[in-house]
Every structure is written in structure tokens, then in C-alpha cells.
Amino acid sequence: MDYEKVLSNKVQQLQFSGIRKFFDIAASIKDVISLSVGEPDFNTPWAIRKEAIRTLEKGKTTYTANAGLMELRTAITDYIKSRTGLEYDGAHQVLVTVGGSEAIDIAVRAIVDTGDEVLIPQPSFVCYAPIVTLANGVPVIIETTAENGFIITPDEILKHITPKTKAIILPYPNNPTGAVMRRRDLEKLADVLRNTDIMVISDEIYAELTYGDERHVSIAQMEGMQERTILINGFSKAFSMTGWRLGFAAGPEPVITQMLKIHQYSIMCSPTMSQYAAVRALTDCEKDIETMRNEYDMRRRYIVKGLRDLGLECFEPEGAFYVFPSIKTTGLSSQEFCERLIQEKKVAVVPGDAFGESGEGFIRISYAYSLDHIKTALNRMEEFLKELGK
Amino acid sequence: MTKKDQLVNILRQNARMSNEQLAAMLDISAAEVAEIIKELEESGMIIGYTAIINEEEYDRNSVSAFIEVRVSPEVNCGYDDVAAVIAQYPEVAAVYLMSGGYDLAVTVKGTNLRDVALFVSDRLAPLNGVLSTTTHFILRRYKEKDKMFIKNTDERTLVSP
Numbered sequence: 001m002d003y004e005k006v007l008s009n010k011v012q013q014l015q016f017s018g019i020r021k022f023f024d025i026a027a028s029i030k031d032v033i034s035l036s037v038g039e040p041d042f043n044t045p046w047a048i049r050k051e052a053i054r055t056l057e058k059g060k061t062t063y064t065a066n067a068g069l070m071e072l073r074t075a076i077t078d079y080i081k082s083r084t085g086l087e088y089d090g091a092h093q094v095l096v097t098v099g100g101s102e103a104i105d106i107a108v109r110a111i112v113d114t115g116d117e118v119l120i121p122q123p124s125f126v127c128y129a130p131i132v133t134l135a136n137g138v139p140v141i142i143e144t145t146a147e148n149g150f151i152i153t154p155d156e157i158l159k160h161i162t163p164k165t166k167a168i169i170l171p172y173p174n175n176p177t178g179a180v181m182r183r184r185d186l187e188k189l190a191d192v193l194r195n196t197d198i199m200v201i202s203d204e205i206y207a208e209l210t211y212g213d214e215r216h217v218s219i220a221q222m223e224g225m226q227e228r229t230i231l232i233n234g235f236s237k238a239f240s241m242t243g244w245r246l247g248f249a250a251g252p253e254p255v256i257t258q259m260l261k262i263h264q265y266s267i268m269c270s271p272t273m274s275q276y277a278a279v280r281a282l283t284d285c286e287k288d289i290e291t292m293r294n295e296y297d298m299r300r301r302y303i304v305k306g307l308r309d310l311g312l313e314c315f316e317p318e319g320a321f322y323v324f325p326s327i328k329t330t331g332l333s334s335q336e337f338c339e340r341l342i343q344e345k346k347v348a349v350v351p352g353d354a355f356g357e358s359g360e361g362f363i364r365i366s367y368a369y370s371l372d373h374i375k376t377a378l379n380r381m382e383e384f385l386k387e388l389g390k
Numbered sequence: 391m392t393k394k395d396q397l398v399n400i401l402r403q404n405a406r407m408s409n410e411q412l413a414a415m416l417d418i419s420a421a422e423v424a425e426i427i428k429e430l431e432e433s434g435m436i437i438g439y440t441a442i443i444n445e446e447e448y449d450r451n452s453v454s455a456f457i458e459v460r461v462s463p464e465v466n467c468g469y470d471d472v473a474a475v476i477a478q479y480p481e482v483a484a485v486y487l488m489s490g491g492y493d494l495a496v497t498v499k500g501t502n503l504r505d506v507a508l509f510v511s512d513r514l515a516p517l518n519g520v521l522s523t524t525t526h527f528i529l530r531r532y533k534e535k536d537k538m539f540i541k542n543t544d545e546r547t548l549v550s551p
Binding site for chain 1: 413544546
């Protein structure tokens, strides 16, 4: 059978992410110390796990409504309101999805027709461009820089807008850079976007993991922006629930209705046990989130100082659980640096170019690990850099 | 949480960080860190810093035991005098006054089994006020002072987006 003929050209031309390639290398080496995961190291808080167990004991294992349990959608609208002041109608403006990823996918699919353009800032999470491509859209990359704090500026948006621009992805707090967009930055973006018909797909999965005195702000909070924003969040990062596969989208009813159509045909509904557990997460786990956030924050400061002490230029991350230091002074490319680091010192970090070409010259380091683990890895990196310098 | 509470939490996990490192983590100055630590030490809140040793691995012959001691309390000083006498022996690693079926919990460490047995029969049991002892030998350590002796398995994939 000639599979190349059978399989879609579009899909075959899609590349596996650079992260997967690096995973293969890491998996082939024994006793690797990894600083490469994109998921929390904490167990899901016990109250949430208990709720799921109870759900199973009661035999609540059927489908739910397509859009998700009404009880959960209500909890989600309360949660969004408490964090942002924004009001959504749980019955028509909220959709419970299989992780934030599904929400991104169906948001793009609901908006994009063939040839439509979607603005994507990079470095960023690996899924945006492929999802746009699969929807027959055209990803238009906006490269952010360390000098600009890896945020997206109004000028950059204006430069890339064309009559075909349908949407912009706004991935903040950002994976891999740890950059956040503060209120003042969002105001400026809103000034540019307010008078357009461009939808903002705001991926706020790391919203709870924003450090410093100012909490996370959503672009939907800016004047006139709620009606042109699809707010996406989920339970994976904040509640340490990656394996539960649960996220949500909140937005204008006409958009959510179309997204629901796709969701209904492709997914039916999100996992029922996860949904019940998520209600508990939203109503009963404020303290757990805070404990985890404080722990991440402490590690963040520790690792940033550690890397700077090693002589690496390190942008101050204010969100998520990643640092994105520059390795340009070593003269190595991101790939070379990471491959040699893992071969010579068995430390796995992710090459920055896996998150877009503008990530070249950087590496992504995750601090979703214990302090002891991070310390050991930093010691090995120190040895590595010393040997490089010789 | 106050900076002091946060600092104590970090020190519980790892007491070997430099003041500069601690300062970065707490977002205060190294001088402030030194100040808080000094205060904690002088007020007796921090009474020392030690390493957690995997004793049985470090020395295959070494033995530790957990001993339940029943004591007849004395007028005025209750259990404190007996406890103080027991605590002064270098073999004794820990002494606690307990609620429940016995009075003092004593952890003893010896270079071999005989050491510990002799300590109990010759030193501990004959003490004035000691009514009875029950000795439990420690077979394996799993966790001590928040630290795991068993390797924590990280179920996460090595690399993920």
C-alpha cells in the first residue's frame, strides 16, 4: 500500500515538533536529569482526586451535556468573575473542553476559512501554527525579542495585519519565555484591535502562575475587548491536573456556539469524572493553588539567580514555570548546546528554537521540579559551562 | 506567609543555601536574611544544622532502635529529670515525651546490634524511675526530616512541551 498517496499531503508536510525530537535523544540516555517537562511536579490536590473517586463510586460515568456539566460551567463563570470581574453566561458562553489544547483547536477551526491569516507570536507553545495549518489557514509569525520582554507590541501587530487577518493568538503568561503581558501592555494592544474584526484567542492556561504584586490580567478585561476575545484556560497547570485533560473556553455566544458544534461532533463531551473533580477544584482549592504558586515563585527566583551566577543572560520571567536564558555567549546553537549538555552532563533542557525560529540562541528550562533536583542540575550545568570555556 | 515563615520553610528543605541564594528566593537582601537567621538562632527556634545520613547504607553494621520507655514520674519535675539523663548519652539521637501507652520515646544509634542491646540493658533499664523498656529495631528508613530515602519516581515524561 502506498501510504504517501493515501495520507493527506497537508498532514504529511507537517513537522513533528522539535521537542519530540529532543525527547527521543533524552530517552536514549540513561540517568538523565531533566529540566524539560511542561507539567507541574505536584500531585493533584487530594480533595480533587477524592471527588473523582467519589464520582466513580457513585457510578457517574455517562456523557455529560456537550458543553459540559452545567454545574461546572457555573463554577467556571464564578471563577472567571472572581479573577477578572468579567461576566459570562454559563449556559451560552462557556464550553468545557479536553484541555486548553482542544479549545485552541476548535477556536481556530471555528474562525478560519481557507487562506485566512492568524497572527502567532513566537517563541510560543508548539501547537498554534500546526493547528492553523490544519484548518487551511496561514500562520503569520510575529517574532518577539528578549529586548522587548518577549511581549507583543501594537507596532508589530499593525505591521502584520492584512485584510485576511482573522485572529491573533495571545499566549501569555508565555511558554517558553515566562513573559507576561501586564495591564498597560494589554491596553495598547486593545487600542489597536478594538476597531477591527480580528478575534483574540487568548491562551491563559498559566494565568494563575503569575508572580509579583500584580495578578494576571486578561485582554478581555480591556474596554471593548470581551466581545472580540475567546478566553481559554484550563485545569492542567494551576491545579496540577494535566492528565485529567480538562480546559475551557469563554467568549461571545456566536463564537462559542460554532465551537460547540465542532466539539459536539469530534469529542461529544469532556471526561465526566474530570468535570466533577474540576467543580471541586474551582470551589475548594484556593489554598492549594496559592501554596503551589508560592513554591514555584521561590524556585523561579532561585533558578534565575543560579543561571545569572553561571554567567548566562536571563530574562526575568514573571509567569508560568519556565526560564528562557540566552546561550549566545557560548557560541553554540540551541540544538548544539542542548545535545552536548545532555551527552556530556546528562541534563535535559529544551532548545529554544523548538518554539519558533526566534527562540534560537535560547534554551527553555522548567522549574516544575524540587529545589534539590534543580540544584543538582545547575551544578552540572556549571561544570558544562566551565568545560566549554576552556 | 511572612518572610520568616518562608525562610524557615526553605531551611527545612535545605539548610545549605547561601544567604545570597536565600535572599534571591525571598526577594529580600542578604543582610536581612542574616538578621532573621540570627534572630531564630538566638531565640532557640533554630537549634542547629545537621546532615541527614542514610546510616545503614553509610555503615552496614550500624543499628538504630526506637525504644518505648515507661517511667514513674517524680514529684515537681515529672518526666524531665529522667529524660535529661537519658538525653545526655551520646548513643541517644532523640528523646520525646509521648502521650499514650508509654512515656518516653528514645531513639538510639549504635555501631552494631550488641552496642544497642547493652545500652538498653546496662544503662537505660537500670535508671532510677524507669519501669520498663520495649526495643524496636529500625529495619529500613523511608523518610526522615521531610526527605525521602527511597528514590522518588517521576512519572512524567522526560521532555514535554
